[in-house]
Amino acid sequence: MSNPSKAGPTIGVFDSGFGGLTVLRRLLPLIPGAHYIYLGDTARLPYGAKSQQTIARYTLSSAQFLEQQGAEMLVVACNTASALAMAELKAGLSIPVVGVIEPGVQAAGPADHAGAPRLASATWDSTEPTVLVLATAATVQSHAYAQACEALGLKAYEKACPLLVPLVEEGWIDHPVTADVLRIYLKEALAAAPTVTTLLLGCTHYPLIEPLVRRTLAELGHPLRIVDSATATAQAASLVLPATASTEAPTCEFYATDSVEKFQRLGSQFLGQTLPKVELIDLGG
Amino acid sequence: MSNPSKAGPTIGVFDSGFGGLTVLRRLLPLIPGAHYIYLGDTARLPYGAKSQQTIARYTLSSAQFLEQQGAEMLVVACNTASALAMAELKAGLSIPVVGVIEPGVQAAGPADHAGAPRLASATWDSTEPTVLVLATAATVQSHAYAQACEALGLKAYEKACPLLVPLVEEGWIDHPVTADVLRIYLKEALAAAPTVTTLLLGCTHYPLIEPLVRRTLAELGHPLRIVDSATATAQAASLVLPATASTEAPTCEFYATDSVEKFQRLGSQFLGQTLPKVELIDLGG
Known part of the structure; x- marks a missing residue:
């Protein structure tokens, strides 16, 4: 040092x-x-x-x-x-x-035991997406998460959620409107990629609404393992x-x-x- | 020329x-x-x-x-x-x-006949707000609309609506979530300033949701004259x-x-x- x-x-x-x-x-x-x-x-x-x-x-x-x-x-x-x-x-x-991005993606890989990050050298064959990435429109357009997933042999479905940052910044962390918006985004994503098992919160604002994400997934009857890039x-x-x-x-x-x-x-x-x-x-x- | x-x-x-x-x-x-x-x-x-x-x-x-x-x-x-x-x-x-800003505020003044902009020299005494300005957080913080209203002898209540731009940009122009958000913002504004008679759309994005604003005001039993800065x-x-x-x-x-x-x-x-x-x-x- x-x-x-x-x-x-x-x-x-x-x-x-x-x-x-x-x-x-x-x-x-x-x-x-x-x-x-x-x-x-x-x-x-x-x-x-x-x-x-x-x-x-x-x-x-x-x-x-x-x-x-x-x-x-x-x-x-x-x-x-x-x-x-x-x-x-x-x-x-x-x-x-x-x-x-890379730490988030590594954590989204299949864990040897709950919560442990997976080694980058291991691979996981999949033709259908197993990771659902929620992120801003700019991050989704860059496809940085999908590419980092691919490098680990994971397939990702990226869903742009442009309203979540403004909702968090409005302070509507646990709010019916935010729940409605999340339900719309998650339903669209799960319809497009029904095989996903892990949800990656790919934006620094999203950890604040993790409890609401978890509750909404449960309501939709589609509980997923949630990983956030911040952690x-x-x-x-x-x-x-x-x-x-x-x-x-x-x-x-x-x-x-x-x-x-x-x-x-x-x-x-x-x-x-x-x-x-x-x-x-x-x-x- | x-x-x-x-x-x-x-x-x-x-x-x-x-x-x-x-x-x-x-x-x-x-x-x-x-x-x-x-x-x-x-x-x-x-x-x-x-x-x-x-x-x-x-x-x-x-x-x-x-x-x-x-x-x-x-x-x-x-x-x-x-x-x-x-x-x-x-x-x-x-x-x-x-x-x-100034054209929007002039149009929000009491019109001699419907839709006609009012002369800047005329004044209108009011101790209670008669103009409700919807705008972004930055515009509200600048108080530019309130000051321009004051210069015409009008009192304005400015309401920051930070979610409306992202909702319009998401394309949710005529959408239940946008209606919910508008209802929340308008109810808060009308509770704080029940004397307003004119609504000024103080953001270039807002003309796209003018029909929804009109409908929401009618639902709330509080129809207002709507003026937009763009026009x-x-x-x-x-x-x-x-x-x-x-x-x-x-x-x-x-x-x-x-x-x-x-x-x-x-x-x-x-x-x-x-x-x-x-x-x-x-x-x-």
């Missing part, structure tokens, strides 16, 4: 907004002795509708800021950046990088770092590139605890 | 995305002999969450592109840009500029231009600053006719 004065490592967590706080929330108990630096590139979000070159450029400049701040590892808690900027990040940084990514990050026996509480600092109002207002719900001050920074562009 | 070879004027129409196509749709029959150049700054949308300086800079660079392309008048079909960049546009351009803005623009007796059909060209997929897919619905090719341009930033 480059910072010998601290017991635990410094971990950079990056997202285009505050959604990645659900990943940070899972990291805190798994790597409790660490210092976390979270950056939301709110000035340039959403990444989803932008070109690959633009996304890679934005992501790399954000990641370099985190490395300059002392991050010894980068967690890319953003589906779009994970899908489209990993090669540029690995080339442009000297620290290890973990994205959200799987935190687990993958904890495997990359050497084990530390620190009993210190984690510390966090937060940065955003534009108006922090929404970040501050909704962030606490995503983090599961009160969000401290968010500092505004300028990355240009 | 700087382009004597043409019978009608060249009109630039600007929005951060494709929502402003509802304004262009209203312009076509009102100024039929014109040539229209539409620019959606899709690379940098949404403007709503960005700072005033950033929005003014983006808007001015977009407007200057339209002026360079020969626009003799600019219609700012974007609520955020109309709220936050009008001073910079008027200072930085040499052509007349019409935004969406009012087109009317205001037609008043700025000298009358032309052209019988030519209007011509249009379309530009966007990033991925045109969504623009192309949804644009036809907003324009009310098939959208021709959208050309990709680079404004930097």
Whole structure:
């Protein structure tokens, strides 16, 4: 570790907004002795509708800021950046990088025992989809989850759910309208891919509605194993770092590139605890 | 007119995305002999969450592109840009500029006869809100509609409806979920401001759900006069231009600053006719 004065490592967590706080929330108990630096590139979000070159450029400049701040590892808690900027990040940084897509997909593979991530080398033959991926329209259009599934011998059906992020951001976490929307999306997906056995929540906002997803699947008489990328990514990050026996509480600092109002207002719900001050920074562009 | 070879004027129409196509749709029959150049700054949308300086800079660079392309008048079909960049546009351009907010508010004032815009000099005393403005969260936070109402002696109640844009973009124009969401928003607004008599649709996406808004108000036993900014803005623009007796059909060209997929897919619905090719341009930033 480059910072010998601290017991635990410094971990950079990056997202285009505050959604990645659900990943940070899972990291805190798994790597409790660490210092976390979270950056939301709110000035340039959403990444989803932008070109690959633009996304890679934005992501790399954000990641370099985190490395300059002392991050010894980068967690890319953003589906779009994970899908489209990993090669540029690995080339442009000297620290290890973990994205959200591959850990999520590995966790969605058939588990040797409940909840354990499956080794990437194992394969699973299937001609019909076994994994249902719920994600934003941009993530589905990238087919990053389907391709990562294919690399593991899994077949995925990807369902775009464009209303779920706005519903979560409206705070309608346990709301009849959100239940209606979920029922429509899940019915459409299950009609198109009735063979799926695992549901992968492929968006950082979705862990907040996991209980409602579970209830809706039960109502539809189609219970599925639910895996979320946030939890799987935190687990993958904890495997990359050497084990530390620190009993210190984690510390966090937060940065955003534009108006922090929404970040501050909704962030606490995503983090599961009160969000401290968010500092505004300028990355240009 | 700087382009004597043409019978009608060249009109630039600007929005951060494709929502402003509802304004262009209203312009076509009102100024039929014109040539229209539409620019959606899709690379940098949404403007709503960005700072005033950033929005003014983006808007001015977009407007200057339209002026360079020969626009003799600019219609700012974007609520955020109309709220936050009008001073910079008027200072930085040499052509007349019409935004969406003031025409919408003028049309929401008490009409001398149905549908006629009211003169800005007249005033109307009211201590209770008479105008209900539905808009995005960003537009409501700017209070641009409330301030423009106040300048005319009108009191407005602004209601943020963050789910309506995603619902329209999902294509759920006449859908039970959209009806449920509208009922929730309208009930909340009418409980808070029971004295309103006019409803102002303060977002370029909302004209597509006007029939559903009308039906929901009737169901709630609270029919209101409905005014939309798109129609009012087109009317205001037609008043700025000298009358032309052209019988030519209007011509249009379309530009966007990033991925045109969504623009192309949804644009036809907003324009009310098939959208021709959208050309990709680079404004930097």
